Amino acid sequence: MLPTAPNPEVSDTTGDAQSCISRQQKNAAMDIKKLKREEALEYHAKGRPGKIEVIPTKEAKTQRDLSLAYSPGVAEPCKAIKENPENIYKYTTKGNLVAVISNGTAVLGLGDIGPEASKPVMEGKGVLFKIFADIDVFDIEINEKDPEKFVAIVKSLEPTFGGINLEDIKAPECFYIEEQLRKQLRIPIMHDDQHGTAIISSAALLNALDIQKKKIEKAKFVVNGAGAAAMACVRLYIELGAKYENFIMFDKDGVLHKGRTDLDDLKKKFAVDKPDWDLAKAMKDADVFLGLSVGNVVSKEMIKSMAKNPIVFAMANPDPEISYEDAIAVRKDIIMATGRSDYPNMVNNVLGFPYIFRGALDVRATQINEAMKLAAVKALAELARKPVPDVVNLAYNLKNLTYGPDYIIPKPVDPRLLSTVAPAVAKAAIETGVAQRTIDNWDEYVLELNKRLGLDNQLMRIISSKARRAPKRIVFAEADNLKIIKAASIVYDEGIGYPILLGVEEDIKRIAEENSIDISDLPIIDPRSDAYADKREFYGQIFFQKRQRKGFNRYESFKRMKDRNHFGCMMVETGDADAMISGLTRNYADAIKPALQIIGTDEGVKNIAGMYLLLTKRGPLFLADTTINFNPSAEELADITLMVAREVRTFNLTPRIAMLSYSNFGSSNSYEAKLVAEAVQIVKQRNPSLIIDGEMQASLAFNNEILKDNYPFSDLVDQDVNVLIFPNLTSGNIAYNLLKELGGADAIGPILLGLKKPVHVLQLGSSVRSIVNMALIAVVDAQMKCKLDTEAEIQKTKWWKKRRLKKN
Ligand SMILES: NC(=O)C1=CN([C@@H]2O[C@H](COP(=O)(O)OP(=O)(O)OC[C@H]3O[C@@H](n4cnc5c(N)ncnc54)[C@H](OP(=O)(O)O)[C@@H]3O)[C@@H](O)[C@H]2O)C=CC1
Ligand SMILES: CC(=O)C(=O)O
Numbered sequence: 063m064l065p066t067a068p069n070p071e072v073s074d075t076t077g078d079a080q081s082c083i084s085r086q087q088k089n090a091a092m093d094i095k096k097l098k099r100e101e102a103l104e105y106h107a108k109g110r111p112g113k114i115e116v117i118p119t120k121e122a123k124t125q126r127d128l129s130l131a132y133s134p135g136v137a138e139p140c141k142a143i144k145e146n147p148e149n150i151y152k153y154t155t156k157g158n159l160v161a162v163i164s165n166g167t168a169v170l171g172l173g174d175i176g177p178e179a180s181k182p183v184m185e186g187k188g189v190l191f192k193i194f195a196d197i198d199v200f201d202i203e204i205n206e207k208d209p210e211k212f213v214a215i216v217k218s219l220e221p222t223f224g225g226i227n228l229e230d231i232k233a234p235e236c237f238y239i240e241e242q243l244r245k246q247l248r249i250p251i252m253h254d255d256q257h258g259t260a261i262i263s264s265a266a267l268l269n270a271l272d273i274q275k276k277k278i279e280k281a282k283f284v285v286n287g288a289g290a291a292a293m294a295c296v297r298l299y300i301e302l303g304a305k306y307e308n309f310i311m312f313d314k315d316g317v318l319h320k321g322r323t324d325l326d327d328l329k330k331k332f333a334v335d336k337p338d339w340d341l342a343k344a345m346k347d348a349d350v351f352l353g354l355s356v357g358n359v360v361s362k363e364m365i366k367s368m369a370k371n372p373i374v375f376a377m378a379n380p381d382p383e384i385s386y387e388d389a390i391a392v393r394k395d396i397i398m399a400t401g402r403s404d405y406p407n408m409v410n411n412v413l414g415f416p417y418i419f420r421g422a423l424d425v426r427a428t429q430i431n432e433a434m435k436l437a438a439v440k441a442l443a444e445l446a447r448k449p450v451p452d453v454v455n456l457a458y459n460l461k462n463l464t465y466g467p468d469y470i471i472p473k474p475v476d477p478r479l480l481s482t483v484a485p486a487v488a489k490a491a492i493e494t495g496v497a498q499r500t501i502d503n504w505d506e507y508v509l510e511l512n513k514r515l516g517l518d519n520q521l522m523r524i525i526s527s528k529a530r531r532a533p534k535r536i537v538f539a540e541a542d543n544l545k546i547i548k549a550a551s552i553v554y555d556e557g558i559g560y561p562i563l564l565g566v567e568e569d570i571k572r573i574a575e576e577n578s579i580d581i582s583d584l585p586i587i588d589p590r591s592d593a594y595a596d597k598r599e600f601y602g603q604i605f606f607q608k609r610q611r612k613g614f615n616r617y618e619s620f621k622r623m624k625d626r627n628h629f630g631c632m633m634v635e636t637g638d639a640d641a642m643i644s645g646l647t648r649n650y651a652d653a654i655k656p657a658l659q660i661i662g663t664d665e666g667v668k669n670i671a672g673m674y675l676l677l678t679k680r681g682p683l684f685l686a687d688t689t690i691n692f693n694p695s696a697e698e699l700a701d702i703t704l705m706v707a708r709e710v711r712t713f714n715l716t717p718r719i720a721m722l723s724y725s726n727f728g729s730s731n732s733y734e735a736k737l738v739a740e741a742v743q744i745v746k747q748r749n750p751s752l753i754i755d756g757e758m759q760a761s762l763a764f765n766n767e768i769l770k771d772n773y774p775f776s777d778l779v780d781q782d783v784n785v786l787i788f789p790n791l792t793s794g795n796i797a798y799n800l801l802k803e804l805g806g807a808d809a810i811g812p813i814l815l816g817l818k819k820p821v822h823v824l825q826l827g828s829s830v831r832s833i834v835n836m837a838l839i840a841v842v843d844a845q846m847k848c849k850l851d852t853e854a855e856i857q858k859t860k861w862w863k864k865r866r867l868k869k870n
């Protein structure tokens with residue numbers, strides 16, 4: 063059976079906006095839960111072990127570079143800094159470098175697992191600093207529990223860093239450590255588990271109280287955990303108006319009560335006269351539960367007993383005090399948040415530390431003070447009440463995320479976080495006199511912040527969200543290959559598409575089993591088996607009709623259907639699938655032939671072409687033709703350019719095209735140079751509004767100053783070129799491979815342009831990641847090409863939804 067059977071019983075995720083959000087988010091949660099231990103370990107181990115590396119920012123290639131970077135040149139900045147220590151910010155990385163420092167005594171909710179075992183978390187924080195705020199990080203794990211000695215070690219690191227993020231250090235030592243370092247150092251210090259958590263949860267709390275129509279002064283709080291995070295949260299809530307007497311706190315030995323002799327001074331402040339109270343008793347009629355302790359210590363009954371419209375922040379990581387599902391199952395009127403990214407309302411300090419440090423570093427603040435923290439709270443709370451940009455909805459596969467019970471705090475991928483929170487923090491630092499630098503032009507500062515985020519990250523997010531919004535059925539023609547099986551299972555688990563595996567069932571299942579990959583949900587089709595004789599017959603007939611006067615007789619036509627590439631293409635052609643991916647194990651020309659014979663080119667397209675998308679540091683770059691046309695004529699080159707321009711627009715980008723050659727604007731009279739110039743003219747005639755110029759050398763395309771000075775007439779002056787069209791296949795292919803291998807750019811492709819339906823052919827030996835990327839492109843391509851919003855299309859995918867629901 064082929065996966066075409068629609069199933070009308072399966073209901074779609076419609077309903078009112080709220081239930082739609084919850085449902086979609088829950089499905090996303092199910093996908094993430096499938097993350098296996100092995101996957102997490104493989105992620106960390108593969109390639110260069112760990113998650114971060116150091117990359118030089120200056121050229122260091124020639125003898126002269128080396129003399130500048132190191133001895134003798136390096137002595138000059140040394141002397142300049144000796145003369146004026148402020149110069150350290152001018153000549154070194156200090157101003158953008160933060161230390162993430164831990165002794166491993168309170169790592170997530172895992173407890174005292176030691177400095178070595180804390181390193182993956184600290185590296186992870188480094189990654190988040192970088193991707194969300196462009197801050198560089200050294201993670202430092204220190205084998206020292208004694209607070210005095212720990213302070214001395216960290217203090218000695220001040221010359222290196224612009225700021226220090228203390229992390230996962232247990233209470234009460236963390237209080238003393240932070241206090242001492244704040245007193246002794248002149249750079250911003252923040253214990254993230256205390257203040258990052260307090261800031262984020264305060265913003266979420268203000269919004270949750272607003273939605274639940276509760277007043278902070280009247281709210282009754284139960285706090286489980288009395289450590290670093292819990293104490294800082296409670297203190298900030300009190301600053302925001304909560305009352306001391308409305309808190310009851312628990313540590314691992316039970317309620318903090320006045321009869322206990324083991325309490326430190328801070329805990330004593332929250333001790334109550336209720337020695338016989340347990341968590342269950344305290345939860346009755348409470349308005350707010352705050353969990354910063356360990357996983358699974360709160361029961362459904364406790365949640366049931368809370369006051370009307372309860373607020374539950376179960377923030378222990380990785381497992382919350384009570385699961386999202388259990389909490390919402392017993393209370394319809396609840397606002398529920400966890401520290402996890404896979405449920406609604408992620409209340410996690412990742413929403414704060416990158417932006418708080420960005421703001422503090424940019425004005426060279428000497429500390430992170432209360433005003434800066436409160437500014438961050440306000441900025442975050444207000445941001446959640448504003449309309450959500452499409453890119454956030456897309457990233458979470460949602461239609462319309464709006465302020466309400468399931469959205470009380472911005473999502474971590476929200477690009478506005480950086481440009482909202484960092485300026486708020488920087489302004490507060492300036493106003494309270496702890497900034498050593500000021501910012502005069504705030505608009506310019508916001509532009510600068512946005513630039514730091516980099517377009518390439520966002521582009522992949524957009525593509526992946528677009529794909530996940532309407533997943534399509536993808537045939538993988540070479541499914542007896544481990545890389546394909548791995549990629550197909552990722553495609554399925556991440557909701558990118560619905561893979562169909564072609565090949566011998568036994569072989570595919572064996573490979574999957576040997577490598578512990580769960581493909582039990584994925585249909586396997588063996589085109590050679592008797593079970594598909596009817597399909598072969600049906601496809602063979604169509605193939606024969608298409609090719610009978612093009613060299614194929616009846617016998618050959620039917621025989622071809624045993625070949626997986628032909629069978630897969632026929633599936634796409636007849637609507638039994640939406641896209642095909644092949645080519646991992648075959649040469650490119652062989653893999654592409656069936657697609658041309660069966661699917662053919664789009665209306666008005668004479669020749670197909672191949673394009674690569676390179677994710678470079680300066681943004682996405684599209685290169686064509688890299689795979690198909692050996693020596694295109696001027697007319698053909700123009701066709702290729704127009705196809706590329708169309709495709710680039712599907713990524714929501716404006717194409718800015720440089721037509722490359724070895725000469726600049728007629729500087730050579732050769733046939734090759736003139737051909738490119740002619741192609742430019744043809745394109746300009748056919749689409750006068752396109753931003754395009756040439757013929758030009760590649761270096762000119764990226765050197766605006768030289769272009770402006772020497773060729774001020776060019777359409778590309780002051781344009782960021784993002785498309786390179788090559789004069790022939792040789793140059794295109796060589797350039798793409800060089801950029802990929804030596805330039806370190808991530809490459810996605812080759813993306814086939816001009817076919818009527820999406821078939822994509824991988825390069826021999828592509829990695830799992832590039833296969834998944836290709837699947838993303840194939841799904842987006844299929845969405846454009848098969849009018850996905852028709853009822854028939856929706857019906858086709860329901861078949862799959864039913865499988866997924868059954869499985870989960
Ligand atoms: N979502 C987020 O952004 C964040 C979440 N967290 C999470 O909060 C938790 C605590 O972290 P942190 O404050 O840094 O760690 P600490 O070690 O400083 O504090 C842990 C606290 O939990 C208490 N505790 C342990 N077991 C229980 C229990 N069964 N019942 C009640 N209390 C218990 C401890 O009691 P005792 O004092 O007696 O030892 C201590 O007070 C972790 O799970 C962490 O992942 C932390 C920071 C941010
Ligand atoms: C999020 C975090 O910092 C923690 O769980 O410790």
Ligand SMILES: [Mg+2]
Binds near residue numbers: 255
């Ligand atoms: Mg932490």
